[in-house]
Amino acid sequence: MDAGNRRDTVPDIxxxxxxxxxxxxxxxxxxTMAHGAGGKATRALVDRxxxxxxxxxxxxxxxxAASLExxxxxxxxxxxxxxxxxxxxxxxxxxxxxxxxxxNDLASAGAxxxxxxxxxxxxxxxxxxxxxxxxxSMASAAREAGVQVVAGDTKVVQxxxxxxxxxxxxxxxxxxxxxxxxxxxxxxGDRILVSGPVGDHGVAVMVARGDLDxxxxxxxxxxxLWSLVERLLDAAPGVHCLRDATRGGVATVLNEIALAAQVGxxxxxxxxxxxPEVRGACEILGIDPLYVANEGKLVAFVAPEDxxxxxxxxxxxxxxxxxAEIGVVEAEPAGTVLLETEIGGVRVLDMLAGxxxxxxx
Amino acid sequence: MDAGNRRDTVPDIxxxxxxxxxxxxxxxxxxTMAHGAGGKATRALVDRxxxxxxxxxxxxxxxxAASLExxxxxxxxxxxxxxxxxxxxxxxxxxxxxxxxxxNDLASAGAxxxxxxxxxxxxxxxxxxxxxxxxxSMASAAREAGVQVVAGDTKVVQxxxxxxxxxxxxxxxxxxxxxxxxxxxxxxGDRILVSGPVGDHGVAVMVARGDLDxxxxxxxxxxxLWSLVERLLDAAPGVHCLRDATRGGVATVLNEIALAAQVGxxxxxxxxxxxPEVRGACEILGIDPLYVANEGKLVAFVAPEDxxxxxxxxxxxxxxxxxAEIGVVEAEPAGTVLLETEIGGVRVLDMLAGxxxxxxx
Numbered sequence: 001m002d003a004g005n006r007r008d009t010v011p012d013i014x015x016x017x018x019x020x021x022x023x024x025x026x027x028x029x030x031x032t033m034a035h036g037a038g039g040k041a042t043r044a045l046v047d048r049x050x051x052x053x054x055x056x057x058x059x060x061x062x063x064x065a066a067s068l069e070x071x072x073x074x075x076x077x078x079x080x081x082x083x084x085x086x087x088x089x090x091x092x093x094x095x096x097x098x099x100x101x102x103x104n105d106l107a108s109a110g111a112x113x114x115x116x117x118x119x120x121x122x123x124x125x126x127x128x129x130x131x132x133x134x135x136x137s138m139a140s141a142a143r144e145a146g147v148q149v150v151a152g153d154t155k156v157v158q159x160x161x162x163x164x165x166x167x168x169x170x171x172x173x174x175x176x177x178x179x180x181x182x183x184x185x186x187x188x189g190d191r192i193l194v195s196g197p198v199g200d201h202g203v204a205v206m207v208a209r210g211d212l213d214x215x216x217x218x219x220x221x222x223x224x225l226w227s228l229v230e231r232l233l234d235a236a237p238g239v240h241c242l243r244d245a246t247r248g249g250v251a252t253v254l255n256e257i258a259l260a261a262q263v264g265x266x267x268x269x270x271x272x273x274x275x276p277e278v279r280g281a282c283e284i285l286g287i288d289p290l291y292v293a294n295e296g297k298l299v300a301f302v303a304p305e306d307x308x309x310x311x312x313x314x315x316x317x318x319x320x321x322x323x324a325e326i327g328v329v330e331a332e333p334a335g336t337v338l339l340e341t342e343i344g345g346v347r348v349l350d351m352l353a354g355x356x357x358x359x360x361x
Numbered sequence: 362m363d364a365g366n367r368r369d370t371v372p373d374i375x376x377x378x379x380x381x382x383x384x385x386x387x388x389x390x391x392x393t394m395a396h397g398a399g400g401k402a403t404r405a406l407v408d409r410x411x412x413x414x415x416x417x418x419x420x421x422x423x424x425x426a427a428s429l430e431x432x433x434x435x436x437x438x439x440x441x442x443x444x445x446x447x448x449x450x451x452x453x454x455x456x457x458x459x460x461x462x463x464x465n466d467l468a469s470a471g472a473x474x475x476x477x478x479x480x481x482x483x484x485x486x487x488x489x490x491x492x493x494x495x496x497x498s499m500a501s502a503a504r505e506a507g508v509q510v511v512a513g514d515t516k517v518v519q520x521x522x523x524x525x526x527x528x529x530x531x532x533x534x535x536x537x538x539x540x541x542x543x544x545x546x547x548x549x550g551d552r553i554l555v556s557g558p559v560g561d562h563g564v565a566v567m568v569a570r571g572d573l574d575x576x577x578x579x580x581x582x583x584x585x586l587w588s589l590v591e592r593l594l595d596a597a598p599g600v601h602c603l604r605d606a607t608r609g610g611v612a613t614v615l616n617e618i619a620l621a622a623q624v625g626x627x628x629x630x631x632x633x634x635x636x637p638e639v640r641g642a643c644e645i646l647g648i649d650p651l652y653v654a655n656e657g658k659l660v661a662f663v664a665p666e667d668x669x670x671x672x673x674x675x676x677x678x679x680x681x682x683x684x685a686e687i688g689v690v691e692a693e694p695a696g697t698v699l700l701e702t703e704i705g706g707v708r709v710l711d712m713l714a715g716x717x718x719x720x721x722x
Contacts (some may be wrong), residue, residue, distance in 0.1 A: 036517025049493055050513060053500040058511040066511035068476060071434035071535055079478035079531050081516045115429060117440035119529040121482070126392040139414040150419040150427035150596040151531075152411060155442045156397025163522040168480040168529025170440050170512075174432055256460055 023047050031126065038248025038293075039352025042055075050247045062260065063182055064105040064244055067175060074175035076111035078102060081168045089136060089208035091200075091219030092295070094167055095134035099141035100222045100295055102171035107229040108298070111173030111183045114140065117151035118169045123162030134165065136248040145224035147171070170200030175248035177233060181302035183260035185240040191307035192265065192327035193300040196221070197273040198250050203281045212284065216277045228317045236315030238303030244296045248352055251290040253299045254327070255351045262334040267327035267349060270342045274360060290339075291352055384408050399609025399654075400713025425605055426541055428536060435536035437472035439463060442529045448495060450569035451627060452561075452580030453656070455528055456495035460502035461583045463532035465605040468590040469659070471542045472534030477503065478512035479530045483566040484523030495526065503542055506585035508532070546601035546622035552668035553626065553688040554591060556659040556681040557582070558634040559611050563653035564642045573645065577638045584657030589678045596674030599664030606658045609713055612651040613697045614660045615688070616712045623695040627709060628688035631703045634721065652699075652713055664691065 024044040034041035051060055065078035080101050089092040103113040118138070122131070137142075142149055200221040206212050225244065233239055243253040250272070258265045267290075274282075274289045282289045293320045296319060302310045307325060314320030339349040385401050387409040395402035412421055426439035427527045441462050448455040464474040465720045479499070483492070503510055561582040567573050569721040586605065594600055602622075611633070619626045628651075635643075635650045657680060663671045670685060675681030700710040 019415045026489065029489055031483045031485055031489060031492070031517055033485055033517055033519065035483070036515065042515065045489075045515060049489065049496055050515070053493070054503070054510045055432065056509050058509065058639065059513065066476070066478070066631075068511065070436065070475060070533070072431035073434045074532070075431065077476055077478050077531075077533060078512050079480045079529070080514045081480035081482050081529060083482060083516045083518050114428070114431060115438055117427070117438050117531050117700050119440045119442035119531075121442050121527055121529075122396070122445060124392055124394055128390055128406075128410065130394065131392070132414070135410055135414040142415070147413045150417065150429065151439050152407075152420065153441045153529075154397065154403065154411070154413075155407060156392055156394055157442045157444050157524060157527075158394065160521060161524040163518060166482055166518075167529070168440070168442060168482075168514075169480050170438075170529075170531030171482075172431070172436070172438060172533060225533075230555075258583075350677065352393040 010101050024093055034354050037352055040110065043351065044347050061182060062256065063109060065109040065111065067109050075173060076106045076109035076173045077170070079168060079170040080105065080107035080165060083163065083166050084205060085163055086208050087130065087165055089205045089220055091204055091291035092222040093134055093137050094142035094165060094242050095294060097205050098169040099138050099145060099147070100224050101246065102169040102222045103145045103147060103226055106171050106173035107226040108242040108244050109175065109177045109231060110177060110229070113145060113171055113173040113226050115145045115172045116147050116149045118149055118167055119153040120154050120155070121162055121166040122154060124156060124159045126164045141224065145226060150353065178211040181239065181241050183241055183257050186257055186261040186263060186264055186301045186329055187240065188329050188331040189304050190240055190301045190329040191304055191325050192316060192329065193302060193307065193311055194250060194272065194324055194326050195298040195314050196322040197244065197275045197278065198294055198297060199274060199278040199282065199289035201295040202279045202292035212274055212281060214281055214284065215289055216281060218275070218277050221296040223319050225296060225298050225319065228298060228314065228319045231313050231317050232300065232310055236306040236310035238306030239300055239310060240303065241301040243299045245294045245299050247293050249291040249293055251288065251297055251337065251349050254349065254354060257301065258337050259335045264330040264332045264334060265327055265337040266330055266340065267337065268340050271324050271326045273322050273324050290349065374376050395715050398713055399613050403624065404412045404712065406559060407704045422543060423617065424470060424472040426472065428452050428470050433507045437467045437470035437534045437536060438531070440529060440531040441466065442527060443455060443600035444527050445566060446524055447569050448491065448526055450566045450581055452565055453583040454495055454498050455526060456498035457502035458583050458656060459528040459530040460499050460506060460508070462607065463530040463583050464506045464508060464587055465629050467532050467534035468587040469603040470536065471538060471540050471590070471594060472507045472533055472536045474534040474587050477508050477510045477530055477532045479510055479528055480514040481516070482523055482527040483515060484525050485517060486521045487525050492526065493656065502585065506587060510620045528620040540594065542600065542602055544602055544618050546637040547618055547622040547624060547662045547690055548601065549624055549690050550665050551601055551690040551694040552665055552686050553690065554661040554663060554668065554672055554675060555611060555633065555685055555687050556675050557656060558636045558639065559606065559655055560635060560639040560643065560650035560653035575642055575645070577642060579636070579638050582655055582657040584680050586657060586659050586680065589675065589680045592674050592678050593661065593671055597663055597667040597671035599667030600661055600671060601664065602662040606655045607659050608654050610652040610654055611660055612649065612698065612710050613713060615710065618662065619698050620696045623692045625691040625695060626688055626698040627691055628698065632685050632687045634683050634685050651710065714720060
């Protein structure tokens with residue numbers, strides 16, 4: 001900072017800091033696990049490699065699903081690669097996860113999920129019986145979510161070139177309501193709701209990996225959220241933005257929204273629902289449950305006047321019984337998430353740096 | 362065959378044989394490379410695992426893209442996983458291939474390609490400079506094909522759990538014409554056209570892999586086919602079915618159609634365009650170029666009265682200059698492809714059995 005340069009006003013400097021925050025630098029020469037962790041490194045990769053070459057207004061918005069208009073019909077399109085290991089874990093498997101993840105990304109755009117296309121990358125030697133179980137689980141998840149798998153592809157790679165099974169799922173849905181959900185709709189004053197306890201999926205998978213020397217009885221929360229979203233949208237017209245808090249957890253969602261909408265976010269740690277077993281596992285690992293992946297948890301940004309109705313609607317739904325209001329959107333500090341801790345302090349809840357968690361997705 | 366059982370009429374027996382042909386058995390306990398080769402084993406896996414659990418009329422049709430109606434608009438949806446190694450090869454790379462493959466599957470359904478969603482599975486250690494080149498190639502292919510990449514996902518897997526880069530691409534397109542293309546539209550008498558020389562992509566990739574101790578100057582044919590398809594559909598209303606002859610080559614497409622439409626197919630080997638360098642490489646490898654993958658070749662089934670116009674339309678397009686009529690659809694033998702060889706014999710051009718080719722997709 002050159003104090004002699006009079007043109008560097010405080011707002012200029014702040015703006016420059018913000019810009020840098022929004023466009024993290026990509027310094028690495030090769031892909032690291034951190035690039036897949038959902039935090040700062042992922043963001044840098046997405047920004048500096050993908051958006052730089054492929055960017056367009058829809059992609060740049062970095063929503064869970066793209067909102068499109070095709071032939072006068074409003075559609076949502078999404079894709080995700082599912083690389084979870086192990087493929088079977090308490091409460092689910094990679095098959096139902098692929099369906100739920102896809103359905104939930106569409107639901108986050110306010111779209112009724114309709115169709116799924118699934119591409120499988122199978123490693124030579126993968127047991128066909130395991131594949132059958134996974135595909136049966138997809139079928140059952142699809143039925144439950146009211147979607148059909150209508151297109152697919154299967155590739156086989158040599159032993160040592162995969163990890164048993166990867167599934168890339170894409171989905172389309174229809175946006176039937178005259179709504180526009182997205183980070184650009186978030187306003188200071190909006191209340192932040194989460195549909196239930198956070199971190200269940202990530203901890204369940206870590207336990208299943210054997211990374212934790214723990215025997216805890218915890219299931220992944222993997223579930224399809226469209227019926228919850230539908231109820232929420234019916235009850236609360238002031239829903240501004242929805243996110244499925246997967247990789248990187250709720251903290252990552254909040255940071256993404258704070259950056260994209262250039263707002264401040266304040267979260268009350270004591271109000272964030274966390275199961276005691278998740279809290280315990282996270283303490284042992286030295287991680288914050290707010291950064292741990294969920295596969296059936298919605299984060300909703302709702303106009304203040306609609307927040308009580310939104311919370312009530314969530315709580316009436318089986319998947320939202322433990323929903324809670326955990327924070328509020330503020331005008332400043334733009335791009336920053338502040339956490340009011342349980343012991344009364346305030347600290348920045350930053351984007352994840354590095355790769356503090358085992359790969360669980 | 363029990364000659365004493367009078368109920369076993371010849372048609373019964375033939376029908377049973379046909380049924381067995383249509384539903385090959387899956388005897389293996391674990392995934393083998395053959396399950397990814399596009400031939401009999403792939404078909405068995407798709408039939409006995411995927412269709413058995415997920416089947417519905419759209420998926421069962423096993424077209425290159427699903428034809429759907431959403432909100433009164435006719436859409437096509439497709440997905441493919443791209444696992445080609447090496448990721449760079451003469452004439453292209455995994456990036457443009459992912460765009461072309463997706464666009465071509467949509468084009469095969471008669472759909473104007475609109476939007477792509479791409480999921481990346483990156484292996485730890487993959488050079489970011491290579492990723493940049495691949496993404497730039499996708500961007501350029503998308504521009505050329507008139508599509509936008511509007512959704513994406515990036516996952517990173519540990520070293521040894523991938524092969525540098527895998528891309529799963531999904532695409533949606535709009536079916537603007539009042540047409541229905543598909544195997545169920547193919548009729549005896551239909552002429553079979555191919556848009557140019559076969560086998561270029563597969564041989565180019567095999568050369569790039571170093572599997573062949575050959576120095577030949579051959580490029581992959583990877584290219585977007587929608588503008589060719591559009592011209593074809595405008596010129597020939599009697600187009601019944603289109604296929605993008607990728608994995609398993611033209612022979613696999615012909616077998617799929619023969620089985621699905623329960624027709625016979627007769628191909629004249631001498632009329633199949635093959636570049637001399639591809640023919641030479643295939644002779645060394647002991648494989649038939651008809652089984653080798655293409656990434657920019659269309660196979661069209663066209664009503665006989667429209668075949669001349671269709672062929673002329675193809676030849677007017679830069680990607681169809683060497684188009685040829687290579688065969689005809691016949692009523693019998695149902696489910697079978699017969700090849701009239703250059704030396705005057707006739708033999709069954711069967712589905713690929715086993716895994717005779719290196720993994721090239």
